[in-house]
Amino acid sequence: MAPTTPPFSDEHEQLRQSIRGFIARELAPHAQRWEDERWFPDDVFPRLAAQGLLGLKYPERYGGQGGDYLHEAVMCEEMARTGSGGTAAGIGAHINIATPPIFKFGSEEQKQRYLVPAIRGELIGALGITEPGAGSDVAAITTRAEHVDGGWVVNGEKTYITNGVRSHFIVTAVKTTQDGGHHGISFLIVDRGEGVQSSKLEKMGWHASDTATISFQDVFVPEQNLLGELHEGFKLIMANFQWERLAMALGAVGAMALAWERTAAFANERQAFGRPLSGHQAIRHKLADLATSVYTCRCTTYDALRRFIAGEEPLKEVTMAKLLTQRASFELMDACLQIHGGAGYMREYWVERAARDARLGPIGGGSDEIMREILARML
Ligand SMILES: Cc1cc2nc3c(=O)[nH]c(=O)nc-3n(C[C@H](O)[C@H](O)[C@H](O)COP(=O)(O)OP(=O)(O)OC[C@H]3O[C@@H](n4cnc5c(N)ncnc54)[C@H](O)[C@@H]3O)c2cc1C
Numbered sequence: 001m002a003p004t005t006p007p008f009s010d011e012h013e014q015l016r017q018s019i020r021g022f023i024a025r026e027l028a029p030h031a032q033r034w035e036d037e038r039w040f041p042d043d044v045f046p047r048l049a050a051q052g053l054l055g056l057k058y059p060e061r062y063g064g065q066g067g068d069y070l071h072e073a074v075m076c077e078e079m080a081r082t083g084s085g086g087t088a089a090g091i092g093a094h095i096n097i098a099t100p101p102i103f104k105f106g107s108e109e110q111k112q113r114y115l116v117p118a119i120r121g122e123l124i125g126a127l128g129i130t131e132p133g134a135g136s137d138v139a140a141i142t143t144r145a146e147h148v149d150g151g152w153v154v155n156g157e158k159t160y161i162t163n164g165v166r167s168h169f170i171v172t173a174v175k176t177t178q179d180g181g182h183h184g185i186s187f188l189i190v191d192r193g194e195g196v197q198s199s200k201l202e203k204m205g206w207h208a209s210d211t212a213t214i215s216f217q218d219v220f221v222p223e224q225n226l227l228g229e230l231h232e233g234f235k236l237i238m239a240n241f242q243w244e245r246l247a248m249a250l251g252a253v254g255a256m257a258l259a260w261e262r263t264a265a266f267a268n269e270r271q272a273f274g275r276p277l278s279g280h281q282a283i284r285h286k287l288a289d290l291a292t293s294v295y296t297c298r299c300t301t302y303d304a305l306r307r308f309i310a311g312e313e314p315l316k317e318v319t320m321a322k323l324l325t326q327r328a329s330f331e332l333m334d335a336c337l338q339i340h341g342g343a344g345y346m347r348e349y350w351v352e353r354a355a356r357d358a359r360l361g362p363i364g365g366g367s368d369e370i371m372r373e374i375l376a377r378m379l
Helices: 010-037 044-050 069-082 085-105 108-119 233-269 281-309 315-339 341-345 350-358 368-378
Strands: 125-128 144-148 151-162 169-175 185-191 196-200 211-222
Touching: 010 069, 010 085, 044 085, 069 085, 069 233, 069 281, 085 108, 085 125, 085 151, 085 169, 085 185, 085 233, 085 350, 125 151, 144 169, 151 169, 151 185, 169 233, 185 211, 185 233, 233 281, 233 315, 233 350, 281 315, 315 341, 315 350, 315 368, 341 350
Parallel strands: 125 169
Antiparallel strands: 144 151, 151 211, 169 185, 196 211
C-alpha cells in the first residue's frame, strides 16, 4: 500500500485500493464504449451502491457508510481512473451536488423519500440551477414557482444539467417572489413526470454523461417538496459550492496524476532518434514540470480539504484550489497529448479524451473568472 499523505490515513488508503480495484474491473474497461455510445448505463448506480460508494459520507441510518467528507474525497480522486469524464461527472453530480442539499436541508420525510433510495442507487438525482439566461449570475434565474393550493406550479427552463435526462428527481432552483434574487429564490425537489421535458445536448467532452436542457411546463410540485426555507434558496446554493469545488479539484488531481504516470511510461517506451522520448532533454524536462504541477495542485487541494474537514470555512483556499487545478489539469492534458505526437490526436488513445474532458473544469462549478472575482473581493 502507498504511504499515506495527510489528511488521509491508512483507513483511507485501504478504501482507495478497494475503489481503485472496483473501477479497474467494473468501469474502466467500458469507458471507451460508453463514451462512443454517449451514455453510461443507469445500472452503474446500483452497482456502485452495492459497494457502499454512493453513501460514503452519509449516516448508516440512511443506508450510508457512516463516513465523512474525507472518505468521499478518496472517491472523487479515484473516479478519474474510470477514464470517462462523462461517467465520473454523472456519478459525481449524484453524490456531490444533488444529494448533499437533501441531506443538509431536507426534512426527515424528504430524506426517506429521496436520499435513502438515492444512496441505494434506485433513484438518480440532478441539480438544476443554470438557465439559458443565468449561469455565473445565479441570482438572475427566472424559472418561477407560483404558490397554489397544496404546492407550486413551476414554469421555466434549466440548461447544461448533468443527469438531465436520466434523473428521477431534480433539485431545482426557482424564483418564489416577483423579483427573485438573493432573498427570492427557493429550492423544490421536482419529480420527473408530467410537464418535465429533457433534451440531451451534444458537447465537446464528457460524452458518456447526459447533459440536458430541461423545460418545466405547468409542473405541479407538492408543498412537502420545498427543500429548506422558503425564499432562502441562495443560502443552499452557497452552502454546497465549497464541497462541489473541492470535489472538482480532487477529481483534477486524480486525473493529472494518472495522466502523468501514463505519459511517463509512454515516453520511456516510444523511440525517436535512436532513444526513448524520455532520453531527450526537452521531453524529460517537460515531464519534470508536469510532475511539479501535479504536486503543487495536490498540496493546494489537500490543504483546502484539511481545512474543510476541520470545520473552517476555507473559501479562499477552496477557491484557489478550484482555480489552480482546473486550468492546470487542462494544460497538463494538452502537454501529455503533445508528448504522444500523432497518437495523441487519435480516438483510440486515452489522452485525446482526457484533454477534451479536462476543458470543462475552468468553466463548470464557477468559472475561472468567477473564482478570480471571489478572490479579488476577499483579498
Ligand atoms: C458539461 C456541463 C455540465 C454542467 N452541469 C451543470 C449541472 O449539473 N447543474 C447546473 O446547474 N449547471 C451545470 N452546468 C452549468 C455551469 O455551471 C455553467 O455553464 C457555468 O456556471 C457558467 O455559466 P454560463 O455557461 O451561463 O456562462 P456565463 O455566466 O454566461 O459566462 C460566460 C463567460 O463570461 C464570464 N463571466 C461571467 N460573469 C463574469 C464577470 N462578472 N466577470 C468576468 N467574467 C465573467 C464567464 O467566466 C464565462 O467565461 C454545467 C455546464 C456544463 C458545460
